[in-house]
Amino acid sequence: MTGTRAEAPEASTPAPPPPARWSLVLRPLGYLFVGLVWTGIWLVALLLLVGSVPYLAFVDSEALVAGVGERLSNPLEALGVVVIVLPVLALAIGSGGWYVLTASWPLAVLSFVYAGRALDRRYRGEKLSFTTRGARGSTFGPPTTTSVALSLQPVRSTAFTDRVMRFYAAGWSVDGRTVVAMLPAGLAWPCAIAALAPDVPDPVRAVSAVAVVVLLLASLVLGVRAFRRRLADPSAPDHDRPLTDLSAAERRDRLARVREQRRARLSRGDPSGT
Structure with missing residues (x-):
């Protein structure tokens, strides 16, 4: 005896039952339909x-410009535009739009x-995707009274x-x-309308065009930094490596642990749950 305590072997997670026969027949069309819906x-x-910018700039832009000009001519309304309208636009168009597209x-x-x-x-005898539940308030979307289903997560992970x-x-x-x-990308939206609208004075259009480029570049730089910071989280589970060097049993056990880690982290709303 060396005085060291031997670690108990990890329990193997049993493989899930194979899908039903009717599921095997219908699931190609089902997944294709779901993919088309999310693409839509x-x-x-x-x-x-993107399309709302030229629409608002060229369709009845004279009335739009006149309405904005009237509000900015009133100090109280101008203050309301700066303090309330622009931040709401930035949040809804910029942050909200990014999350809708990325989700x-x-x-x-x-x-x-x-x-x-x-x-x-090769995938005929196994499930292809699974669903976890995200904690209420931890995921993107409208407020809910229950946890949110996070579906279409891969049972068999690959590098892709x-x-x-x-x-x-x-x-x-x-x-x-x-x-x-x-x-900043949200603020670029009204600037882009001003840059395209024919009824806006040329100096204002030029300044707005420059502002669009600067604001979009700012969001690009800040967004890349934010994304890289998320990936650099040291607490993220170590399962980014491909599993091709493992045996079938080791691969099944490893995938089971990966799914449990992902399920636990996503249920807590952890963005590094991949």
Whole structure:
């Protein structure tokens, strides 16, 4: 005896039961449909954010410019625009728009990945995705009275799905640094309208155009820093490496631990839960 206590071996998590036969037949179309729905949501959000700029700038822009000019001519209304309207726009258009876009496209990509896997015989005897529950108030979206379902997480992780899951977590877990980083992009939205509107004086249009570039670059730099800071979190679980060097049993046990880690961290609203 050396006096050291031997560690108990880790219990192996039993593999989940195989999907039902009807599920195997329908799930390729199901995942394809879900992917198309999330792609549509992403496209609608993008069109609303980007398409609203030329629409407001060129469709009845004279009335829009006149209305803004009247409000700015009144000191109290001008103060209200600066103190209330612009911050709300920055938060809704910048931070809100970023979260809608980032929360939707990873789900679309993962759905298409599962649709392809559903046609692959190697995945025939296993589930393709699973769902965890995020704590109330910890995820992006309207207020809820219960926990939020975080679906379409991969049962079998790969290097590609791990990368997508980083954006998945970034889009569904609210992070203060990211919210602040996207505020300049939200302010760029009214500046872009002013830069395009033909009824705005040329000096104002030129200044607005420069402001658009500066504000978008500021959000880009701050957003990249915020995202990298999230990935550099030392408490993040170590499962970014591919599992190709493991045996089948080791791979199954490792994947089970990864799923448990991801489920626990996402349920706490931890953005590094990928």
